[in-house]
Amino acid sequence: MTSLMGSLEGANSGKRESTNPQEEEGKKQPHQQVNRFCSVRYAMAIMIHGCNLIIFTQISSLSIAIIAMVNHTGQSNQSNVSSEGYPGATPDIGVPVYDWSPEIQGLLLSAFIYGSLISTVPSGYFAGVLGGKKIAGFSMLICSILNLLIPLAADYGLGYLFVIRIVQGLLQGMNYSALSAFWPKWAPPLERTQLSTIGISGVTMGNFIAVLGGGFLCDSPGWPSIFYIFGGIGCVYCIIWFSLVYDDPMNHPLISDSEKEYIASSMTEQDNAPTWSLPFKAMIKTMALWAILVSNICRFWLISNLTTSLPTLLDSMFDLDFEKNGFLSALPLITSWGSMTLGGYIADFLLSKKILRLITVRKLFTFLGMFFSSLFTVLVPYVDSTTAIVFLILASTMSTLCFSGFMINPLDIAPRYASFLMALGTTFMLISGLVSPVITGYFINQDATGWKNVFFLSSAINLLGMVFYLIFGQTDVQDWAREHKITRF
Known part of the structure; x- marks a missing residue:
């Protein structure tokens, strides 16, 4: 490991002296660091963590619910199974069950990826200039509302469900890209890695909650509850998001003057103007x-x-x-x-x-x-x-x-x-x-x-x-x- 680190240290030895603000800040340290864990910037990281968590519980919901949604995974019949009282319902479990082939299931699960491919890069571009708060907030809100409509869409037909999954993919791509726009203004260089990983780790936590909690919800009260619960939580979280999240620390009403000064002074060497x-x-x-x-x-x-x-x-x-x-x-x-x-x-x-x-x-x-x-x-x-x-x-x-x-x-x-x-x-x-x-x-x-x-x-x-x-x-x-x-x- 020592030899590895030595080789890494020397990888750029022939280049000019680094002008990266993270290294410059480590050398100069002209300002006093403000407490990390009782700060608005770490609260922002937690808010972004929550946003990622909610979006990815919603995206992962179908991969868990589809096990309970499908009656016979090996059948090729693509139509809904009908029974008395509720189209697609079966008397023993009381929730809709559908006959979707493995091919249809695969397309449903991957449909959101195609939406994400379309929206990710343009969203990253616009968020870099306009800020990420509104793009991330509105995409999360619409994605949450669509999540609430998935049981209804599945009952009406596959076409409606495909449309919702593709649009959710578009929104997920917008949300994920927009969240990256916060760090050039919010993360002091020496805290940049930790703040960004706190935020992005919401992706894995969201998937974990969907996988672990989804099975219990499918068992009782039934697979539609996965979409209702995660979609409802997302709608409520949007209210908190628009109230507490700001694109620029200089505009945040709850930030202290000392923290504001710390962030501003740490960014003096950084070219991050939109x-x-x-x-x-x-x-x-x-x-x-x-x-x-x-x-x-x-x-x-x-x-x-x-x-x-x-x-x-x-x-x-x-x-x-x-x-x-x-x-x-x-x-x-x-x-x-x-x-x-x-x-x-x-x-x-x-x-x-x-x-x-x-x-x-x-x-x-x-x-x-x-x-x-x-x-x-x-x-x-x-x-x-x-x-x-x-x-x-x-x-x-x-x-x-x-x-x-x-x-x-x-x-x-x-x-x-x-x-x-x-x-x-x-x-x-x-x-x-x-x-x-x-x-x-x-x-x-x-x-x-x-x-x-x-x-x-x-x-x-x-x-x-x-x-x-x-x-x-x-x-x-x-x-x-x-x-x-x-x-x-």
């Missing part, structure tokens, strides 16, 4: 940006296989019963939440204590997140079932350390365009998430070694992304992201 122009030509030529994008593709290839294929894998390889399968599928989500939050704290601690340089921290956490997730994954076919499950959980958990590595890197290299670049990275991830399950399906349908091939390929792609970032990743603010180096849109 602008409508985007230097596309310069961006395309920047290897530091490609390092982030390629790493996003490669990491999510592995993660999408671990998350979307884990229940199937546990069933086909280890023949686990439904209850154990559900619990083990949810366990990596809560361990990932802890790893993500702890990783952000450790990264900022290493920076604030001047133990490591910023470039070293980003590459170190990228290495830890991608190397060990690949290592644990590739070993799965060679161990017993208990050890294999432990390795799969560790692979998902370790991978979240990348949130303190390359995934937050856009805030380092281009604070001015951070929300746009993060949205671009998310889009690359979504494309990877669409392609990898297709390749996985091809391998597992070939022969008995299919899962082994899936693990090898996923691990190799993940390692490729790690190596690419270790070679080309940077943390210096790029010239095109500075105030006087902008080309027209």
Whole structure:
């Protein structure tokens, strides 16, 4: 590990002295740090955490409820099952049950991804200029209302349900991108990693709550309650959101003068003023940006296989019963939440204590997140079932350390365009998430070694992304992201 850190330290030794505000702040420290945990900026991180949590419980609701919604998963009949009193209801459980083929189920579950692909990048662009509060708030509100309408849409027909899922995907893409726009103004450089990981960890917590709580709600009072409860909570949360969230700390009515001064003084070296122009030509030529994008593709290839294929894998390889399968599928989500939050704290601690340089921290956490997730994954076919499950959980958990590595890197290299670049990275991830399950399906349908091939390929792609970032990743603010180096849109 010592040699690794030494090599990372020397990766950019031939470059000019870093002008990154995080490193400059660590050297100068001209202002006194305000208490972190009794502050408005950390309250903002918790609010963003809650927003991510709500959106992703709603997005994940269908993947849990569909098990109870479908009468016979193997049937090809796509029409609703009708019975007396309530179309689709069956007397034994009293809630609608439908005959949807596995193909229809797959399309329903993936429909939101296509919506997200359309809205993520434009939303990141507009949020970077206009701010994220309204975009995130209104997208969460509409998504919550649509969640309340899902049981009704399912009863009226598949077409209505497909439309709602696609629109929810559009809104989810808008929300996720808009939330990135807060950090260039709210996060002091030495707290940037921790604040952003607190916010983004709401994604894994939301998925965990949906997986764990959804099963109980399906059992009683029935699957429609999942959509009513999570949708209703989202509507109530929107009232809190519009009351307490502000795009700029200077405008927040509850922030203290000392905290306001601390945030403002920590940003003095940072070029983060909003602008409508985007230097596309310069961006395309920047290897530091490609390092982030390629790493996003490669990491999510592995993660999408671990998350979307884990229940199937546990069933086909280890023949686990439904209850154990559900619990083990949810366990990596809560361990990932802890790893993500702890990783952000450790990264900022290493920076604030001047133990490591910023470039070293980003590459170190990228290495830890991608190397060990690949290592644990590739070993799965060679161990017993208990050890294999432990390795799969560790692979998902370790991978979240990348949130303190390359995934937050856009805030380092281009604070001015951070929300746009993060949205671009998310889009690359979504494309990877669409392609990898297709390749996985091809391998597992070939022969008995299919899962082994899936693990090898996923691990190799993940390692490729790690190596690419270790070679080309940077943390210096790029010239095109500075105030006087902008080309027209």
